[in-house]
Amino acid sequence: MSPARRAEMSAENRARIVSAATELLAEQGLRATTVHAVAGLAGISHTSVGWHFSSKDGLVCAVTEAAFEAVFARFAALANDDAPRTVARFLEAHRDITASTPGRVFARILPEVVLREGRLREIYIDGYRRIRELAAAYLEPVVLASGTGVDAGTFAAALFASGAGANLARGFDPGWSRRSGFAVAGQAFSRMLADEPAGSSEATGSPETVADG
């Protein structure tokens, strides 16, 4: 086999391992995802997984970093969009992310990560900070224009936590509708910004028109 062909196969195997690990982490979480299960799903020997990733921790860190990059890209794309910035549009992007495979990975294993120390936790801390920065940068003009006096960083972090909650609730409430949860959060945060300072009272229409106003 030529060295070029060998390198190509190696890259293919690595991609298959990452893809299998991503799927298992999103479905079963950190604890239940074993190197054996990853190898089985990827159709690759256990030792080959060890050759690419020296430990489960190394594999999980690689998967998580890639998942965060995909999530950053989605939020960054939102800011580059020409469409007017709104709370509703931000939450729509957040909801799309929670339904995507990278989004499922990072949300699914967060509760396990907070119980641990180490590199994975550091990746998470940095990743969540970056997401909050992207959210604050996107929402800043909307928050400033509202004149509510809350700072964009706090508003964005609260909105992001609320959207993440709308996603999390499926884990302990089987009948939960993620869509409805995101809609409630959108209404609450849109109205908070639409609220004029004390003294003014304005008849407004549906939450959607407030959100897009």
Added chain:
Amino acid sequence: MAGAGQARRAPATSRQLSAAATRRALIDAAAELIAERGPAAASVTAITEHSGVSRGLIGWHFGSKDQLVVEVVERSMSEIESALRRSVANPSTASFAALSGAFGATAGSVSGRVLVTTLAHVLGHRDNVAAAYARGVSRLVDVAAGVAASSGVAEPEAALVGSTFVASMLSCGLQRALDPELGSRVGWAIGQAFDHCGGEP
């Protein structure tokens, strides 16, 4: 052994403790361990060492370690529920801002931490612990839905607003457990936002 150095927990043998006190000592010890590192960290050995109660008494009082974890979850949920109910006991000041303040005030307590550190187990299992957690959350939701209803949200919608608020608070607790730099103002802002779900925007 671990309990011997702590003044508030007397180094008593199991025989010296009444049955009720033993039960309580086991729940306290398990709750503290779970608050640190989740139910998986609360092994029988760790609970035994932390409580100073002999191993066999876990089975005697609870039947199994899982049942002990269930009781820790139930007690933690009840404590948070009481704190939430107290915060909105006065109808003239009942609000999501008050509820989020109560959530924030309990976040550092053993019970508040148990709510966050048990989530990993709850997401991965369909067992009695997960069921106890779900029952507890639905009682917290009842309190929040009551606040929504009293501010003019109609009934099916009020329950949904309550659920989304409680889920937002748990999510906020989780993110703050990850990164203590995330300030308490985030919870405050969630309360402010949900107070806008009422009648007039």
